[in-house]
Amino acid sequence: MRSTSRPRRAAVVATAVLAASTLMLTACSSDGGSKGSDGASSAAGEKITLTVGDFGTFGYNEAGLYAEYMAAHPNIKIEANTTQDGQKYWDALTTHLASGSGLADIQAVEVGYIAQATGTLASKFTDLSKVEGVDAGAWLPWKSKQATSAKGELVGLGTDIGPMAICYRKDLFQQAGLPTDRTEVAKLWAGDWQKFVTTGQQYQAKAPAGSFFTDSASGLFNAVLSAQTQQYSDDSGKLIYDKSTGVKTAWDTAVSASKAGISAKLRQFQDPWNAAFQNAKFATVVCPSWMTGLISKYSGDAGKGKWDIAAPPVASNWGGAFLSVPKAGKHQKEAAALAAWLTAPEQQAKVFTKVGNLPSTTAGLQLPAVQSAKLDYFGDTPTGQIFAAAAAGIQPSAIGEQDGTVKTIITDNGILDIEEHGTDPAKAWETVVKTVKDKVEG
DSSP states (O other): OOOTTOSSOOOOOEEEEEOBOOOSSOOSOTTSEEEOTTSOEEETTOOEEEEEEEESOOOTTTTTHHHHHHHHOTTEEEEEEEESOHHHHHHHHHHHHHHTOSOOSEEEEEGGGHHHHHTTTGGGBOOGGGSTTOOGGGBOHHHHHHTBOTTSOBOOEEEEEEEOOEEEEHHHHHHTTOOOSHHHHHHHHTTOHHHHHHHHHHHHHTOOTTOEEESOHHHHHHHHHTTOSSOSBOTTSOBOTTTOHHHHHHHHHHHHHHHTTOBOOOOTTSHHHHHHHHTTOEEEEEOOTTHHHHHHHHHOGGGTTTEEEEOOSSOOEEEEEEEEOBTTSSOHHHHHHHHHHHTSHHHHHHHHHHHOOEEOBHHHHHSHHHHTOOOGGGTTOOHHHHHHHHHHTOOOOOOOTTHHHHHHHIIIIIIHHHHHHOOOHHHHHHHHHHHHIIIIIO
16 A cells, blocks of 8 residues: 555455455464454354455455455455545544444554554554564564554554655657666656656657656655655654655645646546546656556556656655554454454565565565566566665654644645646645644644
8 A cells, every 4th residue: 555545555446255365373262262342252163254444455355365365264254345545544444443333353554644543543453463473573673663552552564665666658758758768767867856857847848749747746745755854743743744844845846846847737546647547648657666556557458568667766665554453343353363464474475466565574575576576567677676675775754643634635735726726836835734723733
């Protein structure tokens, strides 16, 4: 995953009864039964349904993991409910957590909201560090730290991370007179996101009719900010977005891209953006590893072999998510076992090779299946090497409880106003500050 609309991963809203899996963790207790949140014990072999709520493309269905798990656990049926819009998903989840009803047995949490899950909402989630077979040290250290509360409770198991790259259309680059070899392309903007904007101006000067260099100034904002050590909150979790040098850098870069006319002015993860892939409306998209699955999905057969992947201006991480088990769920023990199995290295590798979501476990990143991976859609591009190498350069920043909400306000109430309505950037920023004060700080 996944953006908060996922800057992480859009997907089709679907409720599916899916199957699933082999082994790794048993869902049965030692006495032949397991207890749900109501204290009732389900007898060994009793048919139960586990529900999974997520957003975007987590890849479990696509990689056949639900089917694999159910094949190995005939008494378990999995129902997955996926929401396209990550912000709407989170808003609904917090409402259900507050009421203690309407919750799935497993709920995904996007990284922009993990500080809320480990903070004010921590009491709503099961401590997964107590689940048999779970080792918090299996994940990248900073990934586990993000999901650990002040009391040491592990409220989520890391699904993936989003090391950054730039995905680009070789055919459109060639038509605009730019290099197409990924090494040469990376040199165009190496070390500086502003060089990316400059390259966009070069592209735009010779661009095919109706084509733009990049899809969205909002996407560019998220990418630039993800490389900054100072983002929305300080180390104590206090919001500093209005004073943050990182936010200012990202905002200024996004505004300069919009003013330069190199953006297609699309809102990421919405229908017009989805359709624009097929119409070759833009030549680049900032590309955390999970974005490759969306590119292949929305570009379709016509785009196969035309996309390639180059190193970004600066190493960074955009997105990533966790699987959590609400205490109000009906089958906590079985849900925890499924969550642990889905996020184990071998399963993370299967997801990566299918949809591009890069493992967040140390062992998963090192598996040959990941290191040697090539996604069919991208031809001979060594996607595994590119993204695993990018992961090594990630320097995570502090995350506050309101980061996800503030990010949505900046992109949707600020940058999109500039893109869609031509609003003066200074006026758009005033709107951002007012909205944050009203919705977050008020």
